[in-house]
Amino acid sequence: MIDGREVNVAAGTTVLASARSAGIDIPTLCDDPRLEPTGACRLCLVEIAAAARLATACTTLVHAGMDVRTQTPELEAERRGILELLARDYPAVQPTTPPANPFQQYLREYGIAAGGDVRPPDQIDESHPYIRVDMSRCIDCFRCVRICRDVQAQDVWHLWDRGFDTVVHPAGPSLLESPCVACGACVDTCPSGALEDRRLPAAAGPLAWTRTTCPYCGVGCELEYGTQAGRIVAARPVLDAPVNRGHACVKGRYAFDFAHAADRVTQPLVRDGGGWHSVEWERAIAHVAQRLTDVIARYGPDAVGVLGSSRATDEDNYLTQKFARLVLGTNNVDCCARVCHAPSAEGLKSMLGAGAATNSFEDIEQARALLVVGANVTESHPVVGARIRQAARRGVPLIVIDPRRTEVAREATIHLALRPGTNLPLLHAMASVVLDDQLQDDAFLAAHVDGVDEFRRFVREWTPARAAAICGVSAEAIARAARVYAGGRPAMSVHGLGLTEHTQGTDGVRALINLALLTGNVGRPGAGVNPLRGQNNVQGAAQMGCDPGLLPGGVPIEQARSRFEEAWGAPLPRTRGLALLDMLDAASAGRLKALFVVGYDILLTNPNANQTRRALEALDVLIVQDLFHTQTSSLAHVFLPACSTFEKDGTFMNAERRLQRVRRVIDPVGQSRSDSEIIADIARAMGRGDGFAHVQPNVVWDEIRRVWPAVNGITYDRLEHGGLQWPCPTVDHPGTAVLYRDGFAHGRVSLRPIQVHPTDEATDEVYPFLLTTGRTLYQFNAATMTARTPNNELRPADTLDLAPEDGARLGLREGDDVRVISRRGVATLPVRLTDAVRPGHAFATFHTATSAVNQVTSDARDPVGTPEYKVTAVRIEPAGVRL
Ligand SMILES: Nc1nc2c(c(=O)[nH]1)N[C@H]1C(S)=C(S)[C@@H](COP(=O)(O)OP(=O)(O)OC[C@H]3O[C@@H](n4cnc5c(=O)[nH]c(N)nc54)[C@H](O)[C@@H]3O)O[C@H]1N2
Ligand SMILES: Nc1nc2c(c(=O)[nH]1)N[C@H]1C(S)=C(S)[C@@H](COP(=O)(O)OP(=O)(O)OC[C@H]3O[C@@H](n4cnc5c(=O)[nH]c(N)nc54)[C@H](O)[C@@H]3O)O[C@H]1N2
Ligand SMILES: [Mo]
Numbered sequence: 001m002i003d004g005r006e007v008n009v010a011a012g013t014t015v016l017a018s019a020r021s022a023g024i025d026i027p028t029l030c031d032d033p034r035l036e037p038t039g040a041c042r043l044c045l046v047e048i049a050a051a052a053r054l055a056t057a058c059t060t061l062v063h064a065g066m067d068v069r070t071q072t073p074e075l076e077a078e079r080r081g082i083l084e085l086l087a088r089d090y091p092a093v094q095p096t097t098p099p100a101n102p103f104q105q106y107l108r109e110y111g112i113a114a115g116g117d118v119r120p121p122d123q124i125d126e127s128h129p130y131i132r133v134d135m136s137r138c139i140d141c142f143r144c145v146r147i148c149r150d151v152q153a154q155d156v157w158h159l160w161d162r163g164f165d166t167v168v169h170p171a172g173p174s175l176l177e178s179p180c181v182a183c184g185a186c187v188d189t190c191p192s193g194a195l196e197d198r199r200l201p202a203a204a205g206p207l208a209w210t211r212t213t214c215p216y217c218g219v220g221c222e223l224e225y226g227t228q229a230g231r232i233v234a235a236r237p238v239l240d241a242p243v244n245r246g247h248a249c250v251k252g253r254y255a256f257d258f259a260h261a262a263d264r265v266t267q268p269l270v271r272d273g274g275g276w277h278s279v280e281w282e283r284a285i286a287h288v289a290q291r292l293t294d295v296i297a298r299y300g301p302d303a304v305g306v307l308g309s310s311r312a313t314d315e316d317n318y319l320t321q322k323f324a325r326l327v328l329g330t331n332n333v334d335c336c337a338r339v340c341h342a343p344s345a346e347g348l349k350s351m352l353g354a355g356a357a358t359n360s361f362e363d364i365e366q367a368r369a370l371l372v373v374g375a376n377v378t379e380s381h382p383v384v385g386a387r388i389r390q391a392a393r394r395g396v397p398l399i400v401i402d403p404r405r406t407e408v409a410r411e412a413t414i415h416l417a418l419r420p421g422t423n424l425p426l427l428h429a430m431a432s433v434v435l436d437d438q439l440q441d442d443a444f445l446a447a448h449v450d451g452v453d454e455f456r457r458f459v460r461e462w463t464p465a466r467a468a469a470i471c472g473v474s475a476e477a478i479a480r481a482a483r484v485y486a487g488g489r490p491a492m493s494v495h496g497l498g499l500t501e502h503t504q505g506t507d508g509v510r511a512l513i514n515l516a517l518l519t520g521n522v523g524r525p526g527a528g529v530n531p532l533r534g535q536n537n538v539q540g541a542a543q544m545g546c547d548p549g550l551l552p553g554g555v556p557i558e559q560a561r562s563r564f565e566e567a568w569g570a571p572l573p574r575t576r577g578l579a580l581l582d583m584l585d586a587a588s589a590g591r592l593k594a595l596f597v598v599g600y601d602i603l604l605t606n607p608n609a610n611q612t613r614r615a616l617e618a619l620d621v622l623i624v625q626d627l628f629h630t631q632t633s634s635l636a637h638v639f640l641p642a643c644s645t646f647e648k649d650g651t652f653m654n655a656e657r658r659l660q661r662v663r664r665v666i667d668p669v670g671q672s673r674s675d676s677e678i679i680a681d682i683a684r685a686m687g688r689g690d691g692f693a694h695v696q697p698n699v700v701w702d703e704i705r706r707v708w709p710a711v712n713g714i715t716y717d718r719l720e721h722g723g724l725q726w727p728c729p730t731v732d733h734p735g736t737a738v739l740y741r742d743g744f745a746h747g748r749v750s751l752r753p754i755q756v757h758p759t760d761e762a763t764d765e766v767y768p769f770l771l772t773t774g775r776t777l778y779q780f781n782a783a784t785m786t787a788r789t790p791n792n793e794l795r796p797a798d799t800l801d802l803a804p805e806d807g808a809r810l811g812l813r814e815g816d817d818v819r820v821i822s823r824r825g826v827a828t829l830p831v832r833l834t835d836a837v838r839p840g841h842a843f844a845t846f847h848t849a850t851s852a853v854n855q856v857t858s859d860a861r862d863p864v865g866t867p868e869y870k871v872t873a874v875r876i877e878p879a880g881v882r883l
Contacts, residue, residue: 001067015068016044016057026070027079027106030141031058032189033239034151034246041141043106045078046070054078080110086139090114090192098206103139103192123167127176129790130198130254131187137194138168144186144195151247153389156180168194181777182250182794183382188236197254199790200234211238212663213652214252215311215645216780218533219243219361219381220654220723223252225646225665232256232646232666242722243361243654249382250791251780258788259646259669264627266670269639276639281671281681288596288638289685291621292328295594301329302575305583305592308335308546309599309625309675310538312642313650313662315700316675317537318552319692320598321545323679326570327688331549331557331577332592336535336600337542338580339607342864343500344531345542345554347509351517351752353745355554356539358528359492360656360725360737364391366526369488371399371481373512374423374498374870378407379777381532381655384494397484401426402498403772404801404843405836414481417838419472420772421871424504424756426478427511429467432459433482434518440486441520448743449517451750458753470758472838486519490526497774500531501869505862507754514751523740533655535781536645540653544704548577553708567707568691579865581606584615594621598675599642601782603631604849607857607867608824625678628784631849643672650676650697651719657736659714660723676700759871761858763840767822767873769806771842773857774870779847787848798851799832801843802876807833810876817879820844822872825855828879842876 001007002015007022014037019026030041039056046057049067054075057068069075083106090103092115099105107114123135145157145168156178160169172178187195207226214221222241226234235256237248258264268284269276279287295303306324308317317335324333337345345355352358364370364387378385385408392398392411400412401423409415418426434440435456445452464475464482471478485491493516499508513522513529521527533539545552551560561572578586584606586592595616606612616622616635624633625640633639645652646665653659668674680692694700698716705712713728714735724735763770778795780786800818802810812818812831820827820842829844829851837843846853846869860868 003068003070009062013062014058015046015055015060015062015066018062019057019068019070024070026057028058029103029106029139029191030143032143032147034189035143035146036150038142038146041082043079043082045075047072047075080112083107083110083112087112087114090139091136101191101193125170125174126198127174128180128182128198129793130182130184130250131175131180132196132198133170133175133194134196135167135169135194137192139192139194140166141191142168143189143191144168147185147189150390152181152183152185152386153393154179154181154183157186181382182254183248184250184253185247197234201228207234210663210665212646212665213536213660214248215536215785216251216255217381218535218538218655219383220536220652220656220658220660221248221252221383222660223248225256227666230666231260243656243658244383247383247386250778250794251786255786255789255791256646257790258627258785259644259666261628261788263629264669264672265629265639265641266672268641268671271637281673284638284640285678285681285685288623288640288682291637292594292596292682293686295621296328299593301573302332303591303593304328304330304596305332305578305594306596307580307598307600307602308333308541308544310336310535310541311599311645312541312675313537313645313648313697314540314544314653314659314704315650315697316598316679317541317544317546318700318704319676319679319695321552322568322691323683325572326568326691327683327686329573331573331575332583333546333577334548334580334583335538335541335546336580336605337538337547338865339501339605339867339869340497340534340538341500341531342542342866343505343862344495344509346506346864347513348529348531349554351510351513352522352740352749354739356543356657357530357533357655358522358739359525359530361387362737363492363526363528364388367391367396367488367490367492368526369397369399369485369491371401371485371491371493372408373401373493373495374500375494375496375532376402376404376406376408376774377494377496377532380496380775382777384532388494397488399481399484403838403841414477414484416471416473416477416481419470420770420841421502421759421761422471423499423502423508424511424754425462425467425470426473427508427515428459428462428754428756429464429478430482430485431511431515431518432462433464433479434486434515435459437483437486439483440518444520445518448748449751450748451752455514455751455753485515489520490524491519491521492527492530494530494532496532498870501866502871503759503860503862503868504757505866506864510752510754517749517751523738523743525738528738531655537652539655539657540651543653548579552704553710564707570691581859581861581865581867584612587615587618590618593619594623595619596623596625597632598625601626601630601632601784603635604782605846605854606859607854607869608859609852609854610825611859625675626784627672628788630782630784640678641670641672642675642678643668647672648674648697651701654723656725658723658725659711659719661716661719759860759868761860761868761871761873763873767875768840769842769874769876770840771820771822771844771856771872771874772870773844773846773853773872776845776847779845781847783847798829798845798848798853800829800876801832801834801837803837803839803841804833804835805839807831810878812878819877819879820853820856820874821877822856822858822874824858827851827853827855829853842874
């Protein structure tokens with residue numbers, strides 16, 4: 001009974017949560033559903049019949065028959081006393097309507113005025129572009145300290161004893177110079193205004209909030225964006241989102257300004273002799289239709305190529321590949337999954353059945369051992385990275401395989417800092433230890449797996465000692481890692497581009513699958529093989545058929561030709577489509593004449609940029625459909641302004657196969673249009689509008705459901721209440737969090753003995769350093785979006801990381817510009833000296849055109865077409881001293 005009302009809740013519920021579930025509000029300042037309750041503020045005191053003392057509702061669990069009062073004169077007096085005490089130390093504020101924060105709201109409710117012994121004014125810190133700190137408003141609830149430690153695992157906020165007072169202070173001279181990663185969790189939880197979003201307009205007033213999915217990475221956090229006068233001004237994570245559970249990272253939380261950037265391209269542009277000219281949509285569409293029609297008439301449909309966008313929705317990408325196949329008549333359609341996790345998709349599909357992660361992020365909390373291979377989780381997938389770090393802090397053994405000492409490697413039980421490009425020997429050696437020590441799961445192997453004896457014979461050759469010599473790590477460490485992984489039960493692996501972006505990327509993924517199969521870590525919770533997919537919708541773009549060989553649902557064309565021809569009412573092209581880099585090779589050779597690029601800056605991000613440039617320059621027609629001018633559009637003939645995913649409805653598919661809704665937060669900026677609308681308009685202008693009559697996302701999605709049985713049960717209606725993971729074949733199916741729980745589609749699966757073929761890219765006297773490339777937290781890929789936000793202040797430039805010893809040897813100081821020279825080209829960027837990189841290695845980020853890191857990388861590729869971004873032999877020279 002709460003306040004005389006009967007409340008039914010599950011055992012183990014707190015009094016506070018029970019009251020809330022009954023719509024009874026108990027005041028509190030230290031409670032946050034993301035944190036363990038502490039009872040510190042004592043505002044939530046309640047009276048429990050027959051109890052000797054008042055109890056804090058947040059820490060007291062209910063029991064059957066409990067009789068609780070939340071509002072008695074005595075309780076109100078207690079609360080008033082607490083608030084008066086806090087108000088004495090709180091600066092006098094101009095009251096606002098509505099009150100600026102929960103604390104001020106309580107002061108108003110209880111009629112208490114703030115102001116008195118205000119703490120010294122040295123407590124304002126405005127160093128950070130996003131977060132304003134004013135600790136004179138701190139009320140010692142310590143929610144910031146707790147959320148930074150217990151959710152983000154960053155430990156930025158500390159309690160400092162100042163004699164009379166305990167104050168909260170960042171670990172560093174200022175917040176900017178602290179380890180803060182700007183996830184915004186402390187601001188989100190702060191109830192008193194001590195921590196605030198700096199850029200929220202002072203007189204913000206009520207904002208309109210729209211729930212949608214983050215436009216950045218493949219984690220797929222759900223966020224609410226707050227708008228005012230048609231502009232996005234704030235974001236907050238959704239508390240009950242299954243993926244992020246009330247958390248976010250700096251990009252989702254703060255990096256939304258790009259949508260309103262002054263240099264958004266908002267009108268169609270056509271280039272003639274004199275440069276770009278704005279034209280009306282109608283003319284732009286007619287022009288594109290004409291030029292594509294001309295190329296097809298002269299050279300045939302396979303002289304045209306199309307690239308879908310991993311940043312756009314499933315519906316956009318579905319129509320993009322349908323346009324390539326039905327309107328243009330070519331299978332030359334691909335997307336950036338090619339340069340990224342195509343090896344994961346191929347490895348998983350060929351060995352297990354589906355080209356996607358086997359498990360879900362929630363398995364991180366169930367795993368008894370974690371293996372992270374070539375993934376910089378805290379920077380590339382920060383919300384997942386924080387969960388992995390929390391698991392490690394709870395004592396779950398963590399193995400990290402990465403040449404660099406990344407943040408997560410610093411937290412690891414075992415860090416194998418291998419030489420770039422040597423994953424395969426290392427994973428083979430781990431498998432060899434598992435078998436030698438008899439740590440394999442015999443029951444699982446007997447039930448599901450073939451080829452064990454053959455694999456055993458093969459892998460015996462890969463002793464830890466042999467691998468150690470190749471990989472540059474000790475044999476003992478390899479053996480220990482194998483024992484820890486195999487001893488986990490369940491053990492979960494996650495992997496990134498450090499495994500896939502190699503000439504043996506697919507084989508690397510297969511070797512990791514071997515290890516999971518050997519130890520029975522497939523088909524059970526807390527286990528599996530899980531590629532951390534890149535962009536918001538890269539899994540979706542490829543799954544929708546932006547892949548030369550696959551139709552929507554990931555089926556090979558020849559397996560499903562007749563089914564799709566019937567559904568689409570038109571024949572599918574017969575010729576084999578070209579993958580992304582093969583399209584560019586064909587352009588260089590004069591066979592590909594037109595390229596239609598939807599949301600993808602290939603000139604900046606493809607390897608061997610000089611060669612990409614030559615290929616693009618050889619085209620008759622280059623069409624770019626993007627939000628901004630890019631390196632690629634500098635060579636384009638037509639620019640079609642797309643609207644961002646804040647400006648449209650649809651769905652994204654995250655790295656765990658979860659379909660989530662994308663909702664329109666603001667109206668399309670300027671004349672920009674959704675990718676679907678633009679593509680359908682071109683189809684119509686080419687006289688093939690029949691399959692493109694409807695561009696409403698829900699109608700397109702229903703068509704996708706009809707052609708791909710594994711998502712048939714996922715409707716927009718169901719997605720209103722949260723995401724769903726495929727396979728989800730019927731509308732009453734709950735979705736699938738863990739694949740292969742009931743075995744494998746084709747019965748048994750096989751272990752794969754995989755020969756090791758080292759890369760041709762080797763260091764020598766002229767190119768003595770091994771360069772690997774990758775990401776940084778604050779910039780995202782081509783940086784078209786992040787560079788147009790204050791993230792740019794947090795990380796303005798690409799950097800080349802070198803070991804301090806190498807820096808000293810080359811006479812380099814932190815910040816000096818260096819020239820990085822490979823057999824293909826030159827990049828120029830400032831150097832950073834760090835112990836994260838081993839001597840002889842170098843690491844560069846690739847986000848900006850000024851550094852042009854992809855001038856040096858190699859377009860050698862894996863059989864599925866993924867380039868070797870992770871291994872380049874280079875020489876490093878000072879580029880002149882900076883003043
Ligand atoms: N902040 C931010 N987040 C992003 C992105 C971004 O640009 N910025 N991009 C998104 C995209 S598209 C993607 S695909 C993902 C990628 O996310 P990640 O997979 O984390 O990407 P990378 O940083 O490229 O590479 C990961 C790690 O591989 C290591 N590595 C290099 N060579 C080897 C090797 O031979 N073996 C092993 N085991 N490791 C090696 C590198 O040291 C690096 O730490 O991130 C997504 N998230
Ligand atoms: N050296 C090196 N190079 C790399 C990598 C590496 O590790 N090292 N990683 C590679 C990887 S994994 C990837 S995925 C690529 C990424 O390379 P890109 O795909 O080029 O990078 P993104 O920044 O994700 O940009 C895509 C484009 O989409 C636009 N965009 C955003 N939303 C929309 C939309 O709704 N519609 C349309 N039409 N456009 C939109 C953006 O403005 C941007 O120009 O880079 C690759 N390049
Ligand atoms: Mo990617």
